[in-house]
Amino acid sequence: MKTFFLSMAGALAAMFIFIFLIFSFFMMLIIGASSSKPERPDAVVLSMDLNMELSDQAPSGGFAALSGSPGFIDLLTRLKAAEDDESVKGLFIRGAFIGTGSSRAEELRQAIHSFRDSGKFVIAHSQGTLGVGGPSAYWSISAADEIWMQPGADLVVPGLTFETEFFKGLFEKIDVTPEVYPFYEYKNAPNSYNETSYTEPHREAMRALAESLWETGLGDIAEDRGLSVSSLKATLEGGMIPAEKAVELKLLDKTGYPEEASEAALEQGGKGAQLVDLVSYQAPAPGLRAPQIAVVGGEGAVVTGGSESDSPFASPPGFASDNIARAILDAGANDKVKAIIFRVDSPGGSPIAADQIWNAIETVQADGKPVIVSMGSLAASGGYYVSAGADYILANRATLTGSIGIFGGKFAIEGGLNKLGITFDRVTVGGEFAGAYGTSTFTDTQEAAVKDMLKRGYDRFLNIVADGRGMTYDEVHEVARGRVWTGADALEVGLVDELGTFMDAVEKAKELADIEADVTPRLVYYPHRPTGLEALEALFGVSAEGAEAAIMLNRLTDDKNVQALIEQMATMEAVNSGQAQIVMPRFRER
Structure with missing residues (x-):
């Protein structure tokens, strides 16, 4: 017994020494980085x-x-x-x-x-x-x-190739019935489940996007290299x-x-x-008395809720509605902040989450604080929903935006499970819709109810866009119906105010906040970006094995192909649980 306790004491001592050494190592790195700035060269x-x-x-x-x-x-x-x-x-x-x-x-x-x-x-x-x-x-x-x-x-x-995967053939082989309803013909995300190839509206929209991006790229390259667009095109297409x-x-x-x-x-x-x-470059910072412009960033799928994890290895959702709405409201409540730039890079997601973020923007605008949206690579569907109420919207010419539409339904898997010998029997109380999201196909009444819900969601989306853009419902519907636009085309149809980059959005924020043109504002980021020491504090309680596994998992989930698969599965799961979705069609730019 004495030997056992001595062994335990030795193991505990070794563990504490290990933790102390790890902590000391990180503290030396952080203190060293903060206290000893390398002398900057003259050139x-x-x-x-x-x-x-x-x-x-x-x-x-x-x-x-x-x-x-x-x-x-x-x-x-x-x-x-x-x-x-x-x-x-x-x-x-x-x-x-x-x-x-x-x-x-x-x-x-x-x-x-x-x-x-x-x-x-x-x-x-x-x-x-x-x-x-x-x-x-x-x-x-x-x-x-x-x-x-x-x-x-x-x-x-x-040139550009857009490639989309279609699952209908697979579903037919395994006897799964997708009952996913788009509003309307250009809301092409459900085509991945309902079709085996592009529909005509889907192909029309994809071709228009590809041609717009290719022509924009050719024009810029020709201008930069002092060549004609026609000769450049012929050369590159060779x-x-x-x-x-x-x-x-x-x-x-x-x-x-x-x-x-x-x-x-x-x-x-x-x-x-x-x-x-440039990653480690310490740029000259504006003075502490410089006017502040808040930058709120949302990236990835728009989802409800937030992140409660304190683990340094668990990244919070990039576009979680609780986090983003709170960031907007906090920036709005800060009297030192003169304007808010909302950087949006998202293919969409949950309409409920998007609506929460839209409402936060409405709230800070009611207090007189301007909100400027800077669209990144994607600001489509739910990404456009959260942008629609802003005072001013800027997009790059190559931004993919719009996709104003909605879809929902479920995947009826009973047939596939029957083939495996799994059968179902049911007892339902509370009305016919109580069993709507079971394993069987919708009844006519259930299908009608789901489509009514989706139509209400579509109408709310359009009315929000109409109010934000100063358009009528019919005018929005004409350019909506789920269609994706490039930023250049979105300007033509009234969905954005100006073609410009993030730095252009900073200049517009200065203008709307009445900051003099020759004044450099201080950009403050919401949610708060933790310092190295703050992030390190969460390290305790994580085992070495757990840390190694988490790091490997983090690397895996950072892979773009894995991310696309995870997002596709998440969308299917959300649809199958009865949640409507405002997501742009998935494709890879090749």
Whole structure:
């Protein structure tokens, strides 16, 4: 027994020593980072790697918050601030192998132009581009002063392919009946369950999106490279172009290896110039007395509720209605905040969640605080719902938005289970609709009730858009019916106010808040972004094994293909439980 207690005491002592050492290690990192700022060189060349995976907005919780990972909009704001930093001489970009996304390429391009207009240089290097993701990999660096490519590599700037998966054939094989009803013909998300290929309205909408994005990209690239759109289109649609040939065609400026390009950038930066990663760059900050503009970010599927987890490995939902509504209300209640920028990057989700966020915007507007929406890559369906009541809406030309519509129903799985030998019997009280969301198909009465509910949801969505946009119900219905628009087309049909990026939204917020044009505001982020120490506090109570497993799971769920599968399954589960959905159709940009 004595040996047992001694062993236990030794194990406990070892555990406490381990925890103490881990805590000390992290504290040394944090204290060291905060107390010893490295001396900034007199000449800085910022560097940015477009192959790095970045969310649109910085994480506000979970393990990612502990590392201080920035979001895409943080890089835009830092690059903008660097324009006034005399020590920053230029920017060196490592181009992406695959597409960055059309909307993100557009925002990067504008940021590069603005940076160059401030008198600084931009050199970009690519080790080749792949025929995946459309023109965005090249589009995102086309505005650079010089574009280098590694010898022997190929420049591939393909058109756009939108690819959608359809499950009807699978459902027929396993005897599952999808009873999912769209409002209306362009609300094409349910087609993945109800069809085996595109319907005519679905194909029409997809083709219009692809053509709009391709033409926008071609126009920007042609302007940046001093070429005609027609000649550029003919060249790019010809397929792979060897780097050496691309230089002759004026699509590139030089061939060389990454080290040679970075050395050229440092040489242009001047004596003693050093590369500083934009991720770690400390941009000049406005004074504490500078007027404040709040930035509230929502990214991903719009869902109800929030996150109660304190674990550093459990990231809160990016677009949870409790979290986002509270952030908007808190920003509205802060007298120092003069305006709110709501950055939306979402394909949609729950109409109930979207309505809660919309109401929060209405509440702060009633107190006289302007709300400006900046649309990212996606602000469609539920993403548009939460935007519709804003004082001003900006979208990139390549943003996908609109998709004003709704769908719902269920998946009747009884037939498939019968084939496995599983049968059902029922006793129902409380009326015919009590058993509507069971395993069998809807009765006529149940189907009519579900469609009535969806029509009411559609009407509410349209009325909210009509009130926010100063349109009639019929005018909104004409451009709604579930159809997805690019930002450029959304401007034409009255769904957005201006084509512009996040930085343009900052300027619009200054205007609506009566902040003088030459004043740089302080951007404050809601929800609060935890510091490294705050995120670290939640580390205790997590075992080493649990931490390792959580980190691996976090990496897995960050994979875009896994995310798409999870979102698809979540949508099907929500529909099957009787929840209506306002989600844009799913497709991959290739």
